[in-house]
Amino acid sequence: MQSVVIVLLGIVGMLFGWFVYSKFIAEKIFKMDDKFVTPAHELQDGVDYVPTNKVVLWGHHFTSVAGAAPIVGPAIAVYWGWVPAVLWVVFGTIFFAGVHDMGALWASARHKGKSMGALSESVIGSRTRSLFMIVVFLVLLMVNAVFGVVIANSFVSQPNAVFPAWSAIVVALVIGQLLRRNMPLIPLCAIGVGVLYATIYMGSSMPLALPSEMFGLADKANWIIILFVYAAIASLLPVWMLLQPRDFINGMQLLVGLVLLYGAVFVSMPDITAPAFNMQTAADTPSIIPLLFVTIACGAVSGFHGIVSSGTSSKQLNKETDGRFVGYLGAVGEGCLALITLVAVSGVALAVSPEEWHEIYSHLGAGSVSAFITGGANLIESGWGISTEVASTLLAVMVVLFAGTTMDSGVRLQRYIIQEWGDIYKISALKNGVVATLVAVGCCLLLAFGAGGASGSGGMIIWPLFGSTNQILASLTLLVISVMLIKAGRPAKFTLIPMVFVLIMAFFAGVIKLAEYYQQGNWLLVVLDAIVLIVSVLVMLEAWSVIAKHKREKQQGSEQA
Template identity: 60%
Template sequence: MSSIVLMLLGLGGMAIGFFVYSKFLAFAVFKLSEDFTTPAHEFEDGIDFVPTNKFVLWGHHFTSVAGAAPIVGPAIAVIWGWLPAFLWVTFGTIFFAGIHDFGAIWASVRNRAKSVGTLTGDVVGTRARAIFSIVIFLVLLMVNAVFGVVIARLLINNPSAVVPVWGAIAVALIIGQAIYRGKMSLPLVSLIGVAALYGLIYIGPSVPLALPSEGVAGLSPNAAWILILFAYAAVASLLPVWVLLQPRDYINGLQLFVGLIALYGAILVANPTVVAPMINMDVPPGTPSMIPLLFVTIACGAISGFHGLVASGTTSKQLDKEKDARFVGYFGATGEGALALAAILAATAGFATFADWEAVYQSFGDGGVQAFVTGGANILSAGTGLDAAIAGTMLTVMAALFAGTTMDTGLRLQRYIFQEWGEIYNLKWMAKPVPATLLSVGSCLVLAFGAGGAEGSGGLLIWPLFGTSNQLLAGLTLLVITVMLVRRGSPTVFTLVPLVFILIMSLYALLEQLRGFYLKENWFLLGLGAVVLVAAIFVTLESVAALKRAKLESKETAQ
């Protein structure tokens, strides 16, 4: 199978989704109006509420939602063959993620730019609001633990990326200072910053750095990296945003565009053959069954609840016209779909032979982001003539920085949750930033090491659990949108079908995972899975009840 054909089919499908389906949604379902005054105008304050150009808004909506998750998920899921992952990413983006992100912005804009969490309370009920905050906490906990493990593995497998990854943080720190304290012009600083970053990537392979294989202070290199990463994330999450987070997000945004364009450009030039099987009939032992696990392994890239938080948290407050919601929301989801598709192509067409591919995918969770890096580097070097080691370093740095950003943003959000609990339950110490951060880091470390023993190597076992919680979050957002549509008398089938589908798949996948954990006698993950299962059951019950109530209400008003 030619990878150009696959790329054109995928991108073409998503383009039709954007140009046809999203227009239909805007017209017939959400009934967007030119005259509606958006909260950005109604409450304009120059701080939170600022009408923003739709291209700029799309730029940071897209770069906030696209990160390491749409790379890791698809790169793990191609173990079942390229076709299932390809179909789920393409159709998921068109019929699930697009309407979810678009709808989340619309729902928030129609409700004074409230966040999905608050909307769940207002539209569905206080019980649903409580479930929402529990699910968010689970999502953050798991994403932090998993990404700690993912970056540690990347740094061990690619010693050439160690200097550029940490060097990039130094570059970000300098950019932040140059802009805020030095008041230097942004294009100049960006140019120097990007040149410095790629300079570091260029010299990376000549200065490989690895922790001693016998370990550090009695810890294995993997465990040591995880601890170092969490120490970094804890400090980064406590710093003022302009010092590190803001310049680093900016660099990541630039990297995302450079990486995507370079990868797709290289595929067009090199046209590598997809060596992975269409459907892998001979999966390694221990691989869970494709249905339902595929649908939770790829969450970001097909549908992800995390987008709802971004869409309703910051994007909706800056939307200039209601009609822009289609471009920002739906096209933002399309951008992430394109990143997931690039990950699929890299992990299936970036190997010379089927045997090479099979050697990487020896067990479930083995391929992952490393397969993306190796495969992507081969494609990049074939397409651009770049040295394979440098191309590999570039992709490793890209993935590690994305994951790192998610980690410290995640820790920051988790800290806010702990601080809020401290205030609610009158625990003064917990309401302070430092103890709350330590609690967040502690809970993530328990998970990272609890799941995989003292090595901290089994953290990827929780990836599907992360996907499941993320889908539950998406389910709650879709529920809010559907209830609003019922009340307005608009067609609901376009949100109801995705909602029912992901709830069934999440529940089914959870039961499968729980069975797996039980058979492996992994009691820790069994317990964690049980918590997610309880949350999933509550989300389902809440959905049924809320929809019944809304239908009844709309009937009564019709009479």
């Protein structure tokens, strides 16, 4: 019964955020205008800049920012107790993530679809642009390299997910062509989701796997190479051909999954067995403050969302006012996924008694995706009578498809960054889409196999930096938006307050990790962590200088008048 109360309170909070708070921010603070000509129309090229129906764009945006993170983060952070995790997910979604994502979309659209790193030059200064783009590139490198490993691991451990995951690409290509021929969206969506779920049912009894060794590499390493070859090709295709329909279908698939999970809660009304506040943590468990706030990123606030908002989504925005639907509602979708993840890993669906729950969550990092799949499958079976085998395949495919769509968008975004560098530093070769894609994929594979050897797991080496780096990036994005608002003479407290909070937590976490890496003698992480911390300080100083200068000029203008 406790789970129903959690779900109801969370839904009420999300509804307040969507109907009240987001409307206020969009209309009174960002002042979104239907008459503004978006980059999708001004720079339309049929490849990256394409005016898109807001529902289809929401599907792309939502699945691109979601990935596996709103599942992984909450499923780990529940170790500290379900109360702090639920509070951060709900309040983080309403006042942090929604404003951040919608704000990045608005800011980029107002600067011809430039990424947050590139547009920071006109908002703050050229030095800020260079520093900002370093952090953006590092985050994309981490996400792409690691999600390749995550998907490969899933294909090896869950061969039932291979057939439906690749079938989704074929379905998306067909639907993309039909949409291009003005076929109605709703019937195509229904057919696409129906076919996807048929392949999930087939996949549950038809596992597919690569040979354990091929070309001198293990199956996981071969999957990583195949995935990056696919991502390179996908990133060069027009967005309407694969990216949009694939992400939209995945978004609809997630909605079905959320209906199944939330519906199961109301039908079976499971109790919570996890502690509200965990007092039995292991001796080496880090402090909940600040680590909770970087462990739950997607589902509360995430810098990666700003990259997507200002990278692919802003180039497809049909009307500026669609930014509220795409950006804020995308964040609400993530919050809903994070909330139901917490219920799945906290209740009797995962562990019948508190003692069993503590056995599963014996230390920080235990549980994670496997706990979500197990708990979610048991929850669906108890509520709907669907077998755990089919439910487990469904949830495993959900995780794989989310990670895959994030990887698709991530490689495309990395290409954008490299092309922007080519434009900024007058390197004509890097402006070429194919060359930029090869450089992006090459960097990811170099990290994967150069640092990880034949296993291809090199991306996992720098992954521990993701939490703090990602949240520092979120604070820098909020800073750029705040400077834009200050220069426009609008209230900036709605972005400055979240920015200060996230920066303090992320910077504090980064310092703690820096000391930890130093003690371990992990010099690569020491150097990278130090770079991120120094860059964030320099960007803040640059921004403060711009704000102070703006205030002086405004005051002088008032005195002269």
